Each structure stands twice: as C-alpha cells, then as structure tokens.
Amino acid sequence: MTENNENFKVKVSTEIGRLRKLLIHSPDSGLGKVVPSKAQDWLFEDIVHLDTIRKDEYDYYVKLLMYFLDPAKIKGKLAEIDSDTSGRKFFKPDHPGFHGSLAVIEIQNLLSDILKDPIIRKKLAASVCAIEGCTYKLQLQLIETEPAELAKIFISGSMADDLMIFAPIPNLIFTRDVGITINSHILLNKPAKKARSRETLLMRYIFFNHPLFAAYTGNILEIPDAAQHFLRPGEEDEHRTTLEGGDVMMVSDNHVLIGCSERTSAYGANEAIKLLFDNNVVNKVTVVKIPNKRDFMHIDTVFTQVKRNVWTLLRSISGNQTSGPAEPIYYLIEPDHKDVTEIIQFSKNREKPVSFDSIEALLNDISKNELGSAEETQFIYSGNGAFPYDAREQWTDSCNLLAIKEGVVLGYDRNDKTIEAFKSNGFNVVHVKDLIQDLESGKASAEEITDTLILMPSAELSRARGGFHCMSLPLLRDEL
Numbered sequence: 088m089t090e091n092n093e094n095f096k097v098k099v100s101t102e103i104g105r106l107r108k109l110l111i112h113s114p115d116s117g118l119g120k121v122v123p124s125k126a127q128d129w130l131f132e133d134i135v136h137l138d139t140i141r142k143d144e145y146d147y148y149v150k151l152l153m154y155f156l157d158p159a160k161i162k163g164k165l166a167e168i169d170s171d172t173s174g175r176k177f178f179k180p181d182h183p184g185f186h187g188s189l190a191v192i193e194i195q196n197l198l199s200d201i202l203k204d205p206i207i208r209k210k211l212a213a214s215v216c217a218i219e220g221c222t223y224k225l226q227l228q229l230i231e232t233e234p235a236e237l238a239k240i241f242i243s244g245s246m247a248d249d250l251m252i253f254a255p256i257p258n259l260i261f262t263r264d265v266g267i268t269i270n271s272h273i274l275l276n277k278p279a280k281k282a283r284s285r286e287t288l289l290m291r292y293i294f295f296n297h298p299l300f301a302a303y304t305g306n307i308l309e310i311p312d313a314a315q316h317f318l319r320p321g322e323e324d325e326h327r328t329t330l331e332g333g334d335v336m337m338v339s340d341n342h343v344l345i346g347c348s349e350r351t352s353a354y355g356a357n358e359a360i361k362l363l364f365d366n367n368v369v370n371k372v373t374v375v376k377i378p379n380k381r382d383f384m385h386i387d388t389v390f391t392q393v394k395r396n397v398w399t400l401l402r403s404i405s406g407n408q409t410s411g412p413a414e415p416i417y418y419l420i421e422p423d424h425k426d427v428t429e430i431i432q433f434s435k436n437r438e439k440p441v442s443f444d445s446i447e448a449l450l451n452d453i454s455k456n457e458l459g460s461a462e463e464t465q466f467i468y469s470g471n472g473a474f475p476y477d478a479r480e481q482w483t484d485s486c487n488l489l490a491i492k493e494g495v496v497l498g499y500d501r502n503d504k505t506i507e508a509f510k511s512n513g514f515n516v517v518h519v520k521d522l523i524q525d526l527e528s529g530k531a532s533a534e535e536i537t538d539t540l541i542l543m544p545s546a547e548l549s550r551a552r553g554g555f556h557c558m559s560l561p562l563l564r565d566e567l
Contacts, residue, residue: 095189095299095300095302096108096563097268097271097273097300097303097306097562097563098268098270098271098563098564099268099269099270099337099561099562099563099564100270100337100339100340100564100566101337101338101339101340101564101566101567102336102337102338102391102392102490103392103393103394103395103490103492103493103494103564103567104492104493104564104565104566104567105491105492105493105564105565106155106156106489106490106491106492106561106563106564107156107190107562107563107564107565108156108189108190108191108192108561108562108563109152109156109190109191109192109262109559109560109561109562109563110192110193110194110197110262110559110560110562111148111149111152111191111192111193111194111260111262111558111559111560112193112194112195112242112259112260112262113141113145113149113178113179113180113193113195113260114135114137114140114141114145114260115195115239115242115243115255115259116137116239116243116245116255117242117243117244117245117255117256117257118135118137118140118255118257118260119135119136119137120243120244120245120251120255121134121135121255121257122134125254128282129254129255129256129257129258129282130257130258130280130282130283131257131258131550131551131552132550132551132552133550133551134550135547135548135550135551136547139546139547140547140548141175141178142175143544143546143547144543144544144545144546144547144548145178145260145548146175146178147519147520147523147543147544148497148519148543148555148558149178149186149191150165150168150523151491151497151519151522151523151541151543152190152191152491153186153188153191154523154526154527154533155491155492155533156188156190156191157186157188157189157190157191158533160186160188161186161527162526162527163527165523165527180193180195180196180199181195181199181235181236181238181239192299192562194259194262194289194290194293195238195239195242196238197293197297197299198238198241198242198289198292198293199234199235199237199238200234200297200298201292201293201296201297202234202235202237202238203234204296207292207296208230208234208237209230210292211241211288211289211292212226212229212230212237213226214288215229215241215253215285215288216229218284218285218288219252219253219254219285221252221253225252240252241285241289242255242256242259242289243255244256253285254282256282256283256285256286257551258282258283258286259286259289260551260553260558261333261551261553261557261558262557262558262559262560263332263333263387263556263557263558263559263560264276264278264283264331264332264333264350264385264557265286265287265290265332265560266290266294266332266560267332267335267337267560268337268560268561268562268563269335269337269343269363269368269369270337270340270368270369271303271306272303272306272307272308272366272368273294273300273303273306273307273308274308274310274330274332274335274359274362274363275287275290275291275294275307275308275309275310276290276310276330276331276332277309277310277328277329277330277331277355278329278331278350279327279329279331279349279350279351279352280350283331291309294307295307308362308363308366308368310328310330310355310358310359310362311328311358312328312358326352326354327352327354327355328352328354328355328358329350329351329352329354329355330345330350330351330352330355330356330358330359331350331351331385332560333346333350333384333385333386333387333388333556333557334346334347334348334350334351334385334386334387335359336386336387336391336392338392338453338457339453339457339458340369340566341369341370341371342369342371342372342373342453342457343363343368343369343371343372343373344372344373344374344375344386345359345360345372345373345374345375346374346375346376346377346385346386346387347374347375347376347377348376348377348379348383348384348385348386349379349380349381349383349384349385350384350385351385353376356374359372360372360374360433364435369435370434370435370436371432371433371434371435372432372433373430373431373432373433373443373449374430374431374432374433375428375429375430375446375449376427376428376429376430376431377389377404377428378404378426378427378428382478382481382482383401383404383481384552385557387486387487387556387557388481388484388486388487388554388557389401389404389481389486390446390450390486391486391487391488391489391490391496391556392450392490393467393488393490393494393496394493394494394538395454395458395459395460395462395493395567396454396458396460396462396463396464396465397464397465397466397467397494397512398450398454398464398465398466398467399466399467399468399469399485399486399488399505400446400447400450400466400467400468400469400486401468401469401477401481401486402468402469402472402477403474403477403478404428404446405428405445405446405447405466405468428445428446429442430442430443430444430445430446430448430449432449447464447466450464450466451464458567465512467505467508467509467512468505468508469481469485469486469502469504469505470485470502470504470505470508471504471505471507471508471511472508473504476503476504477504480501480502480503480504480505482552483499483501483502483545483549484498484499484502484549484552484553484554484557485498485499485502485505486554487553487554487555487556487557488540488554488555488556489554489555489556489558489559491541492565493567494514494537494538494539495536495537495538495539495541496539496540496541497519497541497543497554497555498540498541498542498543498554498555499542499543499545499548499549499554500518500542500543500544500545501545501546501549506540506542509540513538514538514539514540515538515539515540516539516540516542517539517540517541517542518541518542519541519542519543519544520544522541543555
C-alpha cells in the first residue's frame with residue numbers, strides 16, 4: 088500500500104453515490120474445501136466449484152470495479168490480463184503481479200501488511216489459536232511463518248502443504264457483513280454465528296492496526312454486549328447481542344437503517360443505536376424487523392437502493408400486498424408475529440419513536456423527504472412481483488444489488504423475471520462481458536453509463552447465498 092495514508096479518506100453517506108473505494112475479498116482456497124457435511128455449519132447452502140467461481144464469475148466483478156474505480160490499472164491492459172500465459176496473476180492477492188489497487192482493496196493484502204509487525208503477528212496468532220483450540224506448538228509455528236503465507240493460513244485454514252489445521256472462513260467474501268461505513272465512522276459487526284468469529288477478529292486487527300486506517304482508529308465503533316449480559320438465563324438467540332453489516336444501510340447523511348433478522352438481534356440493534364447517537368454519527372435510525380428466516384437472513388437480501396427514487400424489493404415482506412376479503416381462519420387463530428415486518432424509527436432528539444405501515448412507506452419517505460426526489464418513487468419487485476418467481480429469485484439475490492453509481496447496479500444474470508421488471512421500468516440491461524469489452528475499446532464510458540442493470544455470471548456465486556451488495560464494503564462514496 089503505497090498511497091500517502093494522510094490522503095486516504097473514509098466516508099459513506101449514501102447507498103448510491105458514485106463508489107470510489109471498497110474492501111473486497113477474492114474467493115480463496117478455503118472456499119474450495121467446504122464439504123457437504125459442514126456446509127451449513129460454515130453458513131453455506133452448497134459447495135462451489137472454485138476455479139469456475141474465480142475465473143468465470145468473480146474475476147469479472149474485479150475487472151468491472153477496476154474500470155469504474157481504478158481504470159489506470161486495467162485500461163489498455165485487458166488482453167494481457169486475460170491471456171492464457173498470465174496465470175491470473177492480476178487477481179491473486181499473494182502474487183507480485185497482483186493489481187494492488189487502493190480503490191478496490193483486497194482484505195488478504197491488508198492482513199499480510201499488518202502481520203509484518205512481529206508484535207501483531209504474535210498477538211493475532213495467539214488469538215486465532217485460542218479461538219480454534221490449537222496447540223501451543225502450532226501457535227509457535229504460525230508465529231514463525233512468513234506474513235503473506237500466514238495471512239493465507241488465517242483465511243483458508245490450510246498450511247502451505249494443503250493440510251487443514253482449522254476450518255476455512257468462506258463467508259469472508261461477503262465483506263459487507265464484517266463492518267459498515269457510516270459517514271466517517273466504521274461500525275464493526277458482532278456476528279450471530281460462531282463460523283464468523285475468526286473473520287471478525289481478523290478485521291478488528293486490520294481496522295485498528297493498518298496504516299490506511301490510522302486516522303480513523305478513533306472512529307471505529309465496536310458493539311458491546313449489554314450490561315451484565317452474562318447474568319441472563321440461558322443462551323437463547325433472542326437474548327444475544329448480534330449485528331452484521333448486511334443489516335445496516337446508510338441511506339442519507341443522517342439516517343441509518345438497521346435490520347432485525349436471523350443474524351441481527353434486537354439487543355444488537357439497541358446497542359448500535361446507542362453507539363451512533365452517543366458518538367454523534369447520525370441523528371436518526373430506523374429499525375426494520377423482518378421475518379426471522381434463513382430465506383431472508385439480512386435486510387439487504389430483501390431490498391436495496393438503485394436510485395434516489397428507485398428501490399428493488401421483495402413484495403411478500405413489503406406490506407403493500409393486495410388481497411381479497413380475509414378468510415374466517417384469520418379471525419380464528421393468532422397471527423405469527425415472526426412473519427410480520429415491523430418498522431420503528433428512532434431520533435436522537437425525539438422522545439418517542441414513530442412507526443411506518445410498510446417498507447414502501449419508509450423508502451418513499453427517504454426518497455422524497457431526505458433525498459429530495461421530485462419523481463414518483465418506483466419499486467422493482469423480485470420476480471416481477473409474481474409467485475413463485477419472487478421467492479425463487481430472491482433466494483438467488485435478485486434484491487441484493489450493488490450500486491456503482493446512482494442508477495447503475497450489479498446483479499445476477501439468472502433472475503429472469505426481475506430483469507424483465509428492470510426493463511419495464513426503463514432500465515438498460517447489459518451483460519458484464521459485453522460491457523467490459525466496450526469499456527476497453529472506448530465504445531462505452533464509465534462516466535456516461537446511466538440507468539443500467541449489469542448482469543453478472545452467477546452459476547457458482549449464487550450458491551453461496553449472497554449478491555454483490557454482500558460482496559462489498561464501501562469505504563468512500565461521492566455524496567449525492
């Protein structure tokens with residue numbers, strides 16, 4: 088990392104402003120070691136083919152990010168990067184030919200950087216070994232390992248000879264969940280599942296010790312457990328303090344959305360709200376309580392923003408559903424409140440919170456009253472709002488889109504009905520392979536592209552149950 092660290096800026100006050108810097112993690116060898124018997128323990132629904140997910144899918148994500156965020160690294164060099172003789176060195180974090188971008192920043196390289204400090208190397212090796220139950224002999228061996236190799240071991244769980252010494256952390260590709268940038272602060276996660284403990288530890292060390300973030304160490308917020316949490320009876324999930332970045336959205340400069348979901352508890356949301364208010368980060372937080380189901384997981388799996396006045400959304404949790412007269416059964420049994428979406432908005436200087444009847448009502452309020460949209464708010468529904476396509480395509484992340492700039496978003500190519508919905512709402516649709524060729528030739532310009540859904544290959548990536556919103560941790564966006 089060669090940029091003058093004093094010039095490294097962290098600030099995000101919108102979901103859709105032009106993206107300038109983000110953290111990603113390219114699929115590592117640990118992803119190729121997920122076995123069926125442990126897949127769900129490691130929070131994967133399926134096993135993936137590593138070469139395909141890298142070469143045929145994720146590499147296109149990296150290339151596209153480069154054309155928008157760091158074109159000097161790729162423009163005019165695409166033929167060489169894609170050549171059979173290149174060996175994919177441009178995409179390999181531990182290779183001398185790696186792109187090394189300071190706009191598209193690879194977590195593995197940041198980890199390798201801080202491990203060059205012998206004190207950090209000792210502390211982090213001891214911490215990882217404590218979490219993973221390793222022997223003291225192995226701990227000493229890891230301390231003596233070269234930093235770049237040790238970074239790979241901490242992430243993949245495997246030694247250089249391919250011996251697995253602890254579980255991989257395949258979810259690290261979903262960098263959104265390890266933290267979220269809120270204005271000039273970084274809110275670190277507190278994961279719900281044990282499988283994410285090591286990645287949380289690694290990210291904490293990176294944010295507090297890497298020179299890139301030296302100016303922001305006072306702005307890193309860690310969520311504590313509630314006071315005397317250890318006195319609570321039992322270890323039920325609803326009593327734990329958990330929060331993941333997929334449940335946090337920075338929708339305007341003073342407004343954060345926090346989801347209560349399968350992965351973020353009410354206690355986690357409570358502690359986050361107190362942190363944000365006490366540190367004067369924002370003055371408004373809206374909690375969106377979605378059904379506690381694996382289908383949904385985080386709020387960014389059921390809605391994301393496309394433009395000031397355009398959002399993609401899963402209709403079945405939206406609250407604006409039309410139906411005929413209620414059947415008698417609706418009067419005879421109590422509704423399951425776990426299937427109800429609730430929306431509660433808290434303000435720093437207001438005594439009582441306010442409620443919204445539906446997600447559409449909340450998002451319309453944001454578009455109109457906070458982002459100043461004079462146009463009618465549009466909702467592009469997963470699967471074009473039709474069952475069973477809405478549920479099928481939400482499962483493959485039709486609502487989990489990453490905005491590179493306002494109106495230009497990345498999504499999977501397999502969600503056909505959602506793609507139709509984008510077209511009917513006036514959006515262009517282009518496949519990433521074609522767009523990259525046009526960007527390289529000059530036929531297309533990153534500055535001139537507007538209102539476009541960019542289709543990304545997804546046969547393997549979609550098996551991991553996360554889209555490009557999940558696979559990004561924005562550090563810097565232009566303000567709207």
